[in-house]
Amino acid sequence: MYDAASLSEADTHQRAVGELRLSMRLRGTETVLDGLRQMGCLKARFPRPERGAWTNAVSLNTAGGIAAGDRLTSAIAIGEGARATIAGQAAERCYRALQGAAPATVRTEIRVAPGASMEWLPQETILFDRCALDRRLEIELASDAWFLGVEAIVFGRAAMGEQVGHANFRDTIRIRRDGRLLLHDAVRMEGEVAARLARPAIGGGACAMATLLHVAPDAEAALDGLREALADAPGEWGASAWDGMLVARFLAADGASLRRAVVTGLQALRGERPLPRVWLC
DSSP: OOOTTOTTOTTOOOOOEEEEEEEEEEETTEEEEEEEEEEETEEEEOOOOOTTOOEEEEEEETTSSBOTTOEEEEEEEEOTTOEEEEEESSOEEEOBOOTTOOOEEEEEEEEEOTTOEEEEEOOOEEEOTTBEEEEEEEEEEOTTOEEEEEEEEEESOGGGTOOOOEEEEEEEEEEEETTEEEEEEEEEEEEEHHHHHTSTTTTTTOSEEEEEEEESTTGGGGHHHHHHHTTTOSSEEEEEEETTEEEEEEEESSHHHHHHHHHHHHHHHHTTOOOOGGGGO
8 A cells, every 4th residue: 555655656756854953062171062963864973172173063964965855954052151163074965956846945053152162164065957955044143252154155066067057046144143133145046047157246157156254252353364365365255344243255166266265264264273174085
């Protein structure tokens, strides 16, 4: 007997659902795991800390990528005084959607308590032709919290000759400090993505882009050092700072060039601390 979800039906397709809830707190002088819930395809792993580094967690999607209709939800909380780095295991991939399929939804909520510091370092998301993705990142910071994050998008792998001719892509980043909206950054690309990226006012022919965010009481003080470090970085970039927030934008011809520029920016803002090992693989 077959039910409504029978695999014999051609229009029924398996979809991934994942939920990750992670919290860290300060115990003495060490940042330790406070809570962990992982369901479906979203997981977290905790590698041995690097000498002198913060407590690290690595997030991964065991589904092997994102397909239209997938639902991935993450909630991360860093307690008062704690210091943590959350990194992505590898580049994420968003695959081609079937015609008429609902977009994949990726929702991430981050909360950083007073006196706490957090780094949000997912690796790049690679979009495939005719993909469908709706992604939102919500960040809530205390007034004296320290935050560094990056979001990078690659429109097809240049080395493979790929091009994202058409797609349905929405990406939103919101940052609030003490409940006040500090940044609302929205990207929406539907239809002929390659043609839009070729426009001088949009991408100027670039096929990869990234946003680097730094929020801290003294964020403006890091601007000159960041600009100096990026002077010879590949691609195009720009950086500005105001109201305790620094924002840098990157455009590059391919994912490899984008990564080199982003890594340079991260190193300038992280000082002597090494990047997570997953970023070096």
